[in-house]
Amino acid sequence: MSYFLISLDFELMWGVRDHRTIATYGKNILGVREAIPAMLAMFTKYRVKATWATVGMLLFDNKKDLLANLPDIRPSYDDAKLSPYTNGYIDSIGADEKSDPYHYGLSLARQIVDTEGSELASHTFCHYYCLEAGQDKAQFAADMQASVAAIRRLADPPASIVFPRNQVNNAYLSVCAQEGLIAYRGTERNWMYRETSRADEAALRRAARLADAYIDLSGDHAFDPRPSRGLVDVRSSRFLRPYARNKRALEWLRIHRIKQSMTSAARTGRSFHLWWHPHNFGANLAENLAVLEAVLKHHAHLRETYGVRPATMAEVARATQSEESRLAEMEFGLFV
Secondary structure, three states: OOEEEEEEEEOHHHHOOOOOOHHHHHHHHHHHHHHHHHHHHHHHHOOOOEEEEEOHHHOOOEHHHHHHOOOOOOOOOOOHHHOOOOOOHHHHOOOEOOOOOOOOOHHHHHHHHOOOOEEEEEOOOOOOOOOOOOOOHHHHHHHHHHHHHHHHOOOOOOOEEOOHHHOOOHHHHHHHHHOOOOEEOOOOOOHHHOOOOOOOOOHHHHHHHHHHOOOOOOOOOOEOOEEEOOEEEOOOOEEOOOOOHHHHHHHHHHHHHHHHHHHHHHHOOOEEEEEEOHHHHOOOHHHHHHHHHHHHHHHHHHHHHHOOEEEOHHHHHHHHHHHHHHHHHHHHHHOO
């Protein structure tokens, strides 16, 4: 079965606070409040589904509730600025969503949950970095418990996880399975997309990924979902980069690259997984929506031509697990 997946890393300031400020990036964060309803409307128009991987800390509408739900065990990164629990950061945020729309997003999450075809998934509780030095598995487990509890306040328990900064740590997948999750978004199978800590990220890799967005350096990244350590790897195919005015002459190349990969996946019966952050659409919303619509129109064509099925990460994982069970039963039957 060929699936078309969309996942979004819904973070607000919690996802960028360690390297950006409200002064430098606040416009994009505020723009999320216009971008999310617009994206939901477009998803509905084109009958696609989306997995919204959400930072647990934004799923509150006031500081009192947030503080009451913090985990007792917290990450002890060697680089303290990576943690929102240090240097008085949580103390500095506002009292509620009305006074601080940069950190609270419960009203937006409710819009997502109320939209058919949306899956509310985990992006950990505190935007947890699973490959950074100093943290450990027990700290991650405490964070995941808090993440699951936060999501259960307004939706079904999460079935999928997207690791912040794509720092997939295979040793932590068992923790996710213990919390009832069945799917995660792995990375593309190429050196430029390999999981790494921030300190090990190289300028060459970033430059290669940028070039790969416009010209084919690494292939289509179409895939077949595969079981992995108790979960199903529903891996990424393409990051939908935000519109950049200084590269607008190359927009047709960027869109062509995505469409070409989607077509390759459809023709070969494989799946394609597109992802981005809502705050990537927080500026230049009209231009970003135009690119998204072009992509979704192409998906509609592939759906009619090749039978590509829109799905959430959890739906793909459940279908994969069911197929694996069916094949296992058939194989067992041959030896009975």
